[in-house]
Amino acid sequence: MNKPLRNPEIVWRVENRRQTEVLKALETGEEIEDSGTVILLQSGMMHQLNLIGGLIWQQCDGQQSLTDIAGELAKEFTVEQSEVESDVAEFVADLTERGWLINE
Template identity: 55%
Template sequence: MKRPRRNPQIVWRHERRREEEVLKAQQRGESVDEYGTVILIVSGTMHQLNLVGGHIWSLCDGSRELDEVVDALADEFAVERAELVDDVADFIADLESRGWLEYV
């Protein structure tokens, strides 16, 4: 089975302090979908991934198959696996179509 891997040409940074702020806001019941926690620099343009997108990005290191990425997210966010499968697959497919992820 193929494993998604970040394109090594993309420079990225995990914004840990920002993630801590987002997690606190989430605990307070605030909507955090629009807040970026991972920054990507692609062809000189900066892109932000939100909390869940950033976690998916981090998990796509070429060592896990799609099912393993879904399992890790389900564990981390205490969400039913079935709720994540399609969304994770769609997100990874979108990143692949942009050339940001590749399969190994």
């Protein structure tokens, strides 16, 4: 039903301090789009997601639809629902293709 779920084989963590720093910066209108706030480990590789990517990842608990996830982001960030929905769909499709998310 299109509620993405994190692949349980992936070890991951949120870099809380960095996430807080980036959120604070975005609040002042600074654009920090290449800072990694969530780290994933899979088969000997380490991957980092930027802030919005990390927030999407954290919401992929198999309970929320793409629309739900986009709606949460639209509440907190200055973005149109339609834009964030298409970004979420694209990002989730990419991660599903990589096997990091399971899209049920």
